[in-house]
Amino acid sequence: MGKPEALPSRAKAQRGEAQRGALPKAPTGISGLDEITFGGLPRGRPTLVCGAAGCGKTLLAMEFLLRGAEQHGETGVFMAFEETEHDLSQNVRSLGFDLENLIAEKKIAVDHVHIEPAEIHETGEYDLEGLFLRLGMAIDSVGAKRVVLDTLEALFGGFTNQALLRAELRRLFRWLKDKGVTAIITGERGEGSLTRQGLEEYVSDCVILLDHRATEQVSTRRLRIVKYRGSTHGTNEYPFLIDENGIHVLPLTSLRLNHPASSERISSGIPRLDHMLGGEGYYRGSSVLISGTAGTGKTSLSSSFANATCARGERCLYLAFEESPAQLVRNMKSIGLDLNPWTKKGLLRLEASRPTLHGIEMHLAVIHKMVSEFEPQVVIIDPISNFSSAGSGSAAEAMLLRLIDFLKSRQITAVFVNLTAGGNSWERTDLGISSLIDTWILLRDIELAGERNRGLYVLKSRGMKHSNQIREFLLTSDGIELKDVYIGPEGVLTGSMRAAQEDREKAAALARGLEIERKQRELARKRAALEAQIAALRTEFEAVEDESKRVAEQDRAREQQFIEDRSAAAIRRGAEATNAAKRNRK
């Protein structure tokens, strides 16, 4: 027995105990009880089950025997001090056990010990050997491995010599241990002590306390293991319920946080939202919170997820606490989601009930049972805020914690819908569970320019790169659509203002397009003009060149003419022509 922080994990505990050859245990077969006792009651030793009247002691003891006989092949003896065999068999018939048949098959022996104080007169010394003989005979008649004494305290009313009685009880427990039977002894809760007659001083190996109390008109049964010598055990108070299958203890608060963490991603059913969640959607086995004020589309969002889940061929359990299944199906049709085929295929189970129908623990137990039966991959609870009306806030919170733990341990993706009351801070859940949530999607109203629009953002999403952008959330007849909101100098615009802004932007874009075209045309024109200019200049240039060539030729021709003319003149003047020619040459 250790302090909570010293509690090893279950597997370790079992391995450790097996290694040490520690305490063999007898499984009770009672759902949940074997988990918190890590295997059952101490084998071959007595266990005390105590509690006030009507808290289920006899039933627990009886179920221990019946399940022992039916499931674990261990025969048993029920020694009843209060009820007759007939009463007992009638009581367990409602739980689907046929006690009479088990007695006929010699799997269980029942002995009703009737003590009528008015008939008994004491003179001198006596002992309770008759009781031992009867018990011994009953044990031998069926070869019993299990014994129930319900309730030994009746003896205290029948006999006046208390000292003798206590000595005999001590002898009885020693005798039971020597016999090697696993025994349950029940006792009435006493004032300030576990049992009225202090039976706990005889039974020291394992003590289980049952409790039944009502808080705010809602009653809850609870079970606690007060002690368990030589074994680890869950130390909390565990709620339990009694239904048509007997006792269910809910060991939902796990002692550790060691859920497996899947890296598989599943679609939220809305591609754009998947995109916001790192592009792939939720993690499998994560817990998702969708919170928002009334009418922000929480149910639509979760229904889309349900639809996507079923479309993948997985099972989805949808717990609706506000709408009937028919109403939900009809309403979802209006946004293009037809859930009917999935319910028909058995992939979607819609369960609706009022949260005030049961106590909070009962809700938990019912969910626990449904999940165990239906084995869904996704559970949607719409909404969780209603649970606070079924119990106090802290009870609802504890319940959700248990629920989240339970679903996580089963790798079930859970979607919790939370209705935020108007006027509250947005980033606050009524039940204060936000820290337990992996992915939190916030839906909110954006009131602007006389209209109310829905905005969606991902407040947090553990382990993925999620978008920090607000998106406008539109419910259309084809499903959910997410749109970028307009964020500009005028702030965040949604709805028709966003549409108007979009139109304005479109017009502006058009205008910009035209302007560019115009500019381009102008440039083309300029270019053409320049090119024309260049051509003209070239023409001019060519003309000038022609002219200069012509002038040069004329000049040369004129020079030639001049030389010829001079030569002709010299020839005409005679001899000097040569000298003159010589002078010229110098």
Add this chain to the structure above:
Amino acid sequence: MSTRKNGTPHNPDKWELRLYTAGQTPKSLAAIKNLKKVCEEHFAGRYEIEIIDLLKNPRLAKDDQIVAIPTLVRKLPEPVRKIIGDLSDTERTLIGLQLRPQS
């Protein structure tokens, strides 16, 4: 506890007594001895004693609802009374057999 109200004779003609024991324990032997003494003193010749050893016949413990040993059962006169103990306190035994009014 007096039965005189319904007219039952205080000391009737027939006494049918049954003593349950478990083996030859000192308490059982004392009870047998004390019982015989009481019978001889108060209703000699009008009584029948049956001694049942539950070690030999344990079934009867269940059938006759015996818890304490030794137990003396007064079968007749009716109503059935159970007196437990070794009957060493004669006064209390007589009260138990309703031969004496309860003080």
